Amino acid sequence: MFVRIVKMQFREDAVKTFLSNFENVRQDIRNAPGCRLLELYRDKDNPQVFFTYSYWENEAYLEAYRTSKLFTDTWAITKPLFAQKAEAWSVDKLVSLG
Numbered sequence: 001m002f003v004r005i006v007k008m009q010f011r012e013d014a015v016k017t018f019l020s021n022f023e024n025v026r027q028d029i030r031n032a033p034g035c036r037l038l039e040l041y042r043d044k045d046n047p048q049v050f051f052t053y054s055y056w057e058n059e060a061y062l063e064a065y066r067t068s069k070l071f072t073d074t075w076a077i078t079k080p081l082f083a084q085k086a087e088a089w090s091v092d093k094l095v096s097l098g
Contacts, residue, residue: 014081034061
């Protein structure tokens, strides 16, 4: 299992649109094959900065999602809202303490 972290900074006037769209698609993203967890975080100091954390069984599932209609449709709405280019990392979870 690995984690995909995406940092997104939106224009101030676009935050509500992003949140509304995320509300509409979050269950579909979470239910994508191979997705085990989806979380959305908002920066405490800059309310225009968000992070998504998604946990995937393996990279093939993430790549299948990234080429899906769900992703392309969601990204077509999300990308024009950015104040700056999104950043993304794929990381292996080494330790988790509950």
